[in-house]
Amino acid sequence: MSGFGRPPSKVIFSPTPPERGSFPLDHEGECKCVMTTYLECLKKAKGTNDMACRLIAKDYLKCRMDHQLMAVDEFKNLGFQEEAPVPVASKVAVGGEGSRLDELRRENEELKKQHREADKKAAAAAGEK
Numbered sequence: 718m719s720g721f722g723r724p725p726s727k728v729i730f731s732p733t734p735p736e737r738g739s740f741p742l743d744h745e746g747e748c749k750c751v752m753t754t755y756l757e758c759l760k761k762a763k764g765t766n767d768m769a770c771r772l773i774a775k776d777y778l779k780c781r782m783d784h785q786l787m788a789v790d791e792f793k794n795l796g797f798q799e800e801a802p803v804p805v806a807s808k809v810a811v812g813g814e815g816s817r818l819d820e821l822r823r824e825n826e827e828l829k830k831q832h833r834e835a836d837k838k839a840a841a842a843a844g845e846k
Contacts (some may be wrong), residue, residue, distance in 0.1 A: 750781035
């Protein structure tokens with residue numbers, strides 16, 4: 718009864734470090750603009766894995782790498798797939814971080830339009846049968 722309430726005598730605890738090392742805080746706010754854009758995107762997408770938000774997350778990680786706030790690594794190791802080549806006609810001139818967000822919004826609207834058109838075609842095809 719003398720050992721009741723006491724931890725076992727031979728408990729070995731060995732902490733394990735994170736896989737990718739430390740993740741320093743952005744005290745200077747060097748990537749804050751991209752971070753707030755990402756958080757706004759998550760709110761609009763209601764927390765879903767929206768492609769526009771993933772692109773902003775990629776920009777955020779790039780910013781952190783550029784400012785030595787994390788180790789430089791390939792994006793495929795961070796969970797991003799290789800990008801398909803973008804046709805020259807669809808590229809938009811970069812005029813700052815706001816234009817990137819505008820580009821993502823336009824792409825999002827185009828995708829929504831394409832999905833609506835595909836749904837109409839599918840409904841029309843189902844109505845013919």
